[in-house]
Amino acid sequence: MEVQFELNGKPVHTEIEAGAVLLDVLRDLGCYSVKCGCETTNCGLCTVWVDGTPRLSCSILAAGISGRKITTLEGLQEEAARFGAYLAAEGAEQCGYCSPGFIMNVLAMERELCVSGHCPDAEEIREYLAGNLCRCTGYAGQLRAVEKYLRESRG
Amino acid sequence: MITVKNYVKPGTLEEAYELNQKRANRIIGGMMWIRMGRGNVNTVIDLSGLGLDQITETETEFRIGCMSTLRQLETHSGLKETFGDFFKECTRHIVGVQFRNGATVGGSIFGRYGFSDILTAFLVLDTKVKLYKKGIVPLSEFIRMDRDRDILEELIVAKDGRKAVYLSERRSQTDFPVLTCAASEKDGTVLLSIGARPMKADVTETTIDEMEQAADTFTYGSNMRGSGEYRKHLGRVLAGRAKKALEEGNV
Numbered sequence: 001m002e003v004q005f006e007l008n009g010k011p012v013h014t015e016i017e018a019g020a021v022l023l024d025v026l027r028d029l030g031c032y033s034v035k036c037g038c039e040t041t042n043c044g045l046c047t048v049w050v051d052g053t054p055r056l057s058c059s060i061l062a063a064g065i066s067g068r069k070i071t072t073l074e075g076l077q078e079e080a081a082r083f084g085a086y087l088a089a090e091g092a093e094q095c096g097y098c099s100p101g102f103i104m105n106v107l108a109m110e111r112e113l114c115v116s117g118h119c120p121d122a123e124e125i126r127e128y129l130a131g132n133l134c135r136c137t138g139y140a141g142q143l144r145a146v147e148k149y150l151r152e153s154r155g
Numbered sequence: 156m157i158t159v160k161n162y163v164k165p166g167t168l169e170e171a172y173e174l175n176q177k178r179a180n181r182i183i184g185g186m187m188w189i190r191m192g193r194g195n196v197n198t199v200i201d202l203s204g205l206g207l208d209q210i211t212e213t214e215t216e217f218r219i220g221c222m223s224t225l226r227q228l229e230t231h232s233g234l235k236e237t238f239g240d241f242f243k244e245c246t247r248h249i250v251g252v253q254f255r256n257g258a259t260v261g262g263s264i265f266g267r268y269g270f271s272d273i274l275t276a277f278l279v280l281d282t283k284v285k286l287y288k289k290g291i292v293p294l295s296e297f298i299r300m301d302r303d304r305d306i307l308e309e310l311i312v313a314k315d316g317r318k319a320v321y322l323s324e325r326r327s328q329t330d331f332p333v334l335t336c337a338a339s340e341k342d343g344t345v346l347l348s349i350g351a352r353p354m355k356a357d358v359t360e361t362t363i364d365e366m367e368q369a370a371d372t373f374t375y376g377s378n379m380r381g382s383g384e385y386r387k388h389l390g391r392v393l394a395g396r397a398k399k400a401l402e403e404g405n406v
Contacts, residue, residue: 042250
């Protein structure tokens with residue numbers, strides 16, 4: 001079947017199997033930042049935005065996304081690089097495998113929680129990012145990077 | 156993984172119901188747990204074209220469409236105003252924000268999962284389910300009905316002045332719960348619900364003074380997350396904490 005949607009601001013028409021999940025369709029379209037890390041719907045590595053909302057692309061039937069706007073890390077290069085610099089400065093990156101999904105959720109959190117002058121505290125940040133698993137950093141460096149990034153980019 | 160032959164997004168509930176009568180077809184809800192199932196599905200039925208993804212509030216009740224997400228429950232300002240942190244507490248530990256943006260209320264309730272925080276919570280409110288064919292049924296009755304091929308359209312939750320509290324015990328953050336516990340009080344009557352025992356949640360009527368004893372009347376079993384004995388102990392502890400919260404109005 002055919003599905004049409006917007007991917008990182010550009011219209012896409014593509015032929016898919018009825019049971020294809022969005023994760024695989026996005027990879028076939030060249031978005032290699034989107035990866036499957038766990039097979040059990042909980043690691044957060046496959047995070048993309050559907051109409052601006054962070055979702056697990058491993059658990060979305062591609063057939064259902066007609067007409068929606070999909071955003072992957074490939075569509076947020078500038079912002080991702082800006083936040084990535086904070087991760088690197090805090091030594092929060094080791095293998096980097098989980099970073100794309102993590103960055104997608106940090107940027108979604110910034111949009112959702114940093115409104116009307118509010119800046120989330122460490123507890124709120126931890127809770128929002130709890131669905132992004134990382135097996136090598138221990139999270140402390142990531143949290144420092146996120147806090148610094150939000151403070152400096154949001155004031 | 157499941158394999159899928161066809162995908163249909165029905166334009167009417169009748170169409171969805173007709174399709175769902177075939178055993179080989181399946182409603183997908185948010186597709187969170189179904190993805191991890193096995194088997195072949197002839198046609199997946201996507202209910203997202205029916206406008207059932209809203210939470211609406213009137214003077215007397217909330218109507219929660221089956222395709223509303225767990226994140227909507229967590230962040231809805233009307234639910235917060237009426238029930239305090241109850242809905243935030245029963246959702247925020249579930250996997251992660253991205254998961255809760257996909258998982259649906261209807262899927263959580265219809266699945267009657269043994270690990271469900273959501274089912275545990277709704278059982279202590281005046282909750283009814285609206286089924287397409289069978290009509291409106293109290294949730295406490297619905298959980299005892301045989302699983303059939305009807306469609307759960309929405310939940311109806313009364314705004315009856317009830318105060319409610321939700322607690323769960325987890326071995327680690329975002330894991331499945333070892334035990335879940337919800338309690339509410341109205342005019343001296345307490346509803347106590349305990350789930351993840353590891354069987355599906357059930358509800359019993361009691362009083363503030365007898366909540367801990369009431370926790371003992373549930374059946375507790377063992378699995379990899381804990382023994383029946385440990386769960387029974389936890390049941391008393393959580394019921395005790397819920398009692399304290401209700402007494403202190405800390406709900």
